[in-house]
Amino acid sequence: MLDENGFKKKTYAELIEEMEAKAREGFGETINLSPRSFLGILIRLYAWFLAIVWQVIEKVYNNSFPGTAEGVSLDRAVRFKGISRNLEEYAYGKVKIRGTPGATIETGFIVGTKNNIYFETTEDAVLDEIGEAIVEIYAEEKGTQGNVAAGEITEILYPDPEVVFEVINLEPTAGGTDRETDTALYTRYQSYPPNKGSSDLEGIQAELLEVPGVRDAIVSQNTSMVEKDGIPPKSIAPFVFGGTDLDVAKAIFGRKSGGIQSFGSTVVEVLDSKNIKHYIGFTRPEIIQIYVRVALTKKANFPSDGIEIVRSQILNYIGGESESGTEYPGLGLKQNVIINQIVWSIIELNIVDDVTVELSTDGVTYASGNITVLDGKVAKTSFDKVVVS
Template sequence: MIEDPVFKVTEAGISAPSYAEIYEYYKQRMREIFGDDINLDADTQDGQMVAMYALALSDVNSQAIAVYNAYNPSTAKGIALDTAVKVNGIQRRSASHSQADLKLIGQAGTHIISGVALDEQENKWLLPEDVVIPPSGEIVVTAIAEDEGNIKAAPGAINRIGTPTLGWQTVTNALAAEEGVPVQTDAELRIQQTKSTALPSVSLWEGIVASLLTTDGVRRVSGVKNDGDLPTDEGIPGHSIAMIVDGGDVAEIAKTIFLKKGEGVGTYGSTTYTYLDTYGFPNKISFSRPTNVDIFCEIKISPARNFLSTAEEEIKARIVTYINSLEIGESVNISRVLANAVKTDNGVVDTRFVVNDISLGESSTQLTTASVDIEWNEAAICELQNVTVTVEDVS
């Protein structure tokens, strides 16, 4: 029998006896008080009273464990997890809207107040509240889709001015819109918290990467730093950094880079944003979005006796999921694509078919059995329609 029915907190953590152990503890104490002949069966008044006391203490113990675990990001849930991760300077990502980087061209000094751009599907894209066209006559800003969810816009699809403004001439998006996402789950928030622990790192480079990864909306980060005097093979000027950021708001990304980079370090990229520091001084911060490389795949299989037609869609989904999980600059290895195509969610080999051949390429008409090389500033992407599964006749 246990000696104490109350929860305990030790160097090993928190622990508490089970309800059955607490129930037996109270019954033994009752026998010590009233004698061994007391009837504590479940259908007696004394037995029910003991059970009530045991259940109440068991519930208190359970709540104590829940409160204790609420302070650990690995075990906290819901609002408790939201509170626990604040110590890392992060918060749960809310359901988001799609966003797109828009290039606005117009007369210098033009103020665009609460501007709206339209895409080919009549979706509205909301500009920042007040945009001022700089002396160069053009500026890149991040516009947010008016509606929540997966609003898509291909490159060049956002091309109409929804709120005519004197001096504002054209609008376009060079890259596809970043699609909205649902509210961040507990599991995703724990992963973000783990990444954020690199924020106080000794290396400024690691700190920049970690800070960008925890910036709202950012999915992937890569880049090149040049500590030397001469440009690198990638064309990065001396004493500069070139960050490649997938997702996130242009202004927030520029702010993060400015605050985390070292003094005297230049920035390089195709997107430039002027960040005003605490004292109002303008600082031009440049970075790049990854250039998306469409990946096409054809896989030929022979069916086994237990083959079902649904297996074709499962194969496609596995390939797409793997390719889209690759980091910026990571090449598409054909052997790994094959390994993921035949691997089930449980991590075992799918025995419903045998792979006869697999090929990859950047177009459906130029497929080979070689891996696809991805440059440092590119990101491989794949959609279901890019994958072809051919079931060959086994006869």
């Protein structure tokens, strides 16, 4: 139940006790409710399924609060304070290359450690008169495994002994991070002050999330002096889902630091207080259209509008427009479509015995597996793409 003290789920034992009391009220105190009686067995069957529903309701309630939310729900909850989960980042550093004087080492030259952690050079380099050059490198894969000690990068993936004799990192590489855990994210949330007025990534994201119509926003950056992941040097790259172009551009301009480029495929002209023009770039996400095919094993209590109820559950999870024109927010940027989430959203309605769900991105090839949504993309569906039978 939900009252001023919060939510408290009913347990399996409590549900049996309540249903037994109701049965005695309707059939008399002498009714046989033992675990082996027909009515006793029926009560326990219903109590078992209802206990699952109460567990789902408790999870939905808990996911409304940062202290008890998990996964994507926690990501959404902490954004009200302007925080987002720290994702994987590439490690970076420098290596000294020794070889034939005057030789050119092209961008993308691959070096690594003895345990197969590889790095690429980020710029062309020409070996000096003594055959040496210091070159910046980035790890090929994101994560802390790219943070290696000095002297560990000694291997060349495709060696040419006549050009390069030796490679070594004189200093440790740094900057590689793993995806932040729920526990670490909530701990940071507890100690993090409101982000009003800050111009860091989280402050810009917080500002964007307050723009009318914006459903999600992620701001990436490149702090290096070379292009990385398609982002120019010393730039931010906002991805914004929803809101008008002008409102989004004004929000970015009002928060970003001076001298930092806001990069993206959409560029909007913004005037400052002196009527000087500034060009603010950001990127709209690529929409991945999701087709859903659902087969139901219906219970006896399946309502006449049950198909529409099920379709609404799916639209509410993924996001999209209903037949009546209602727009469901659904998933945000880079959030995968999880097939079990769809199944449970239907099971919790308690009007079906079984559910089979298949997903497709083209409406032709369907599979009973999750759909991965990459950077800069968002999943979306609509009533006509959700077929329920």
